[in-house]
Amino acid sequence: MRITAADVPALERGVALLGSGGGGDTVTVAVLLRRLLESGREPAVVGVADLPPDTLVVPIGIVGATAALTEKLPSGDEMASAVAAIQRWTGQRAQALMTIEIGGLNGLLPLAAAAELGLPYADADLCGRGLPRLDQASVAATGRGMAPAAMAEPGGQVVVLASASDAAVEDGVRAFLVSSGGWAAIALAPIPAGELAENTVLATTSQALALGRRALAAGENPDLPTLETALRGRVLARGRVLEVSRHVGPGERGRPGFGRGSATLADHRDGALLRLEMENEYLLALRDGLPVASTPDILSVLDRRTGVPLQCDLIRAGVEVDVVCLAAAPFWTDPRRRPLLEPRAYGIDCDPVVAG
Known part of the structure; x- marks a missing residue:
C-alpha cells in the first residue's frame, strides 16, 4: 500500500x-x-x-x-x-x-x-x-x-x-x-x-493505520462500548484526574534516571480510584490498589473531549480522561521475551498483569 x-x-x-x-x-x-x-x-x-x-x-x-x-x-x-x-x-x-x-x-x-x-x-x-x-x-x-x-x-x-x-x-x-x-x-x-x-x-504500520481509522470513526467522546469496539481494547476507567506527582526515577549504570510519576483519577462509573504508574510511558494501572493492567500491554490515556492520547508529560489534574488498555503485540507475549518489558524491567516490584 x-x-x-x-x-x-x-x-x-x-x-x-x-x-x-x-x-x-x-x-x-x-x-x-x-x-x-x-x-x-x-x-x-x-x-x-x-x-x-x-x-x-x-x-x-x-x-x-x-x-x-x-x-x-x-x-x-x-x-x-x-x-x-x-x-x-x-x-x-x-x-x-x-x-x-x-x-x-x-x-x-x-x-x-x-x-x-x-x-x-x-x-x-x-x-x-x-x-x-x-x-x-x-x-x-x-x-x-x-x-x-x-x-x-x-x-x-x-x-x-x-x-x-x-x-x-x-x-x-x-x-x-x-x-x-x-x-x-x-x-x-x-x-x-x-x-x-x-x-x-x-x-x-498497517495496524497503526487501521487502529487510527477506527478511533477517528468513533468520533469525539464516544460511549464506552463504542470506544472499546473501536480500539479493540478495554476501558479501565472514565473520570477526572485528581492528582499527578512526578519525581526522578532510579538510574542505571551511573546515569540519571528517566522522569517517573503517577496519576490518580476517580472512575465516574463507581467511584473507584485508578492509579497509573508512569515513566516515559504508562507502565502499570492499579484499581483501588490492585493491579489491573501493565506493560507489555499498552496503556493509553485519552482526553475525553477530543479522544487525543495524552502523553505522560502532559497529563494534568482536572482533565477528564478515558484510560484504555490495548493488547501487546504477540511478539511480547512470549514468556522468553516478556521480562524485557514487564514492570520489574522498570524497577516496579509487581508481576505483569497477563490479559486472559
Whole structure:
C-alpha cells in the first residue's frame, strides 16, 4: 500500500495510541509528513512476506529527548546521513527502510525518510509500541543485537558505534545525545528481509493505520462500548484526574534516571480510584490498589473531549480522561521475551498483569 496525505490523520492517531503515553509529540511531525506526501512522494509500505528474502532493510528512527525536536527542528538530512554512515561502515546498501519504533513520532518520520530516499518501507518495527530504551528492542530480545549503530545529529556530527553489547549501545547513545542538542537520527545495520519475521514485530504500520481509522470513526467522546469496539481494547476507567506527582526515577549504570510519576483519577462509573504508574510511558494501572493492567500491554490515556492520547508529560489534574488498555503485540507475549518489558524491567516490584 502507499501512504498518502489523506492517511496522515489516522496514522498519527494510531501511532499516538501505540506510544502508551510516550514516543514524542506527533503533531509537528505529522505536518512535515503531510507536506511531503502532498508533493507526490508517497512511500510504498510493503509486507515483510512480500519482500525478497535477501532485501537489506535498514531500521531508522529518532532517539533522545523527542520534546527537543520541536525546538530544534530537523534539517531533513539527519536520517539520510545516518543511513549513509551505516552503509559505509557495513559495506551494504540499504534496499528498504523500516522504523525502529511504531509508537509516537517514530511511526511517522521514517516514512518521510523513505519517501525522500525513494526506498520501500517494510511493514514492521523493533518495538510494536513506545519504548524508552534501545536495549528493550526486539533485536535485543532475540539476541540479534543492536550494533553497529550510526547516529547523525542536527549540527552535522555523525558517530558510529561499531561493536558493543545492547546495554553499551544504549549507554553510548545517551552519552552522544548530551552533546548533540538532545536528539539524533539513528540507523542500524541492514537486516535481510528473510530474518525480519523472527526478529521484529510485524505489520505495525498497517495496524497503526487501521487502529487510527477506527478511533477517528468513533468520533469525539464516544460511549464506552463504542470506544472499546473501536480500539479493540478495554476501558479501565472514565473520570477526572485528581492528582499527578512526578519525581526522578532510579538510574542505571551511573546515569540519571528517566522522569517517573503517577496519576490518580476517580472512575465516574463507581467511584473507584485508578492509579497509573508512569515513566516515559504508562507502565502499570492499579484499581483501588490492585493491579489491573501493565506493560507489555499498552496503556493509553485519552482526553475525553477530543479522544487525543495524552502523553505522560502532559497529563494534568482536572482533565477528564478515558484510560484504555490495548493488547501487546504477540511478539511480547512470549514468556522468553516478556521480562524485557514487564514492570520489574522498570524497577516496579509487581508481576505483569497477563490479559486472559
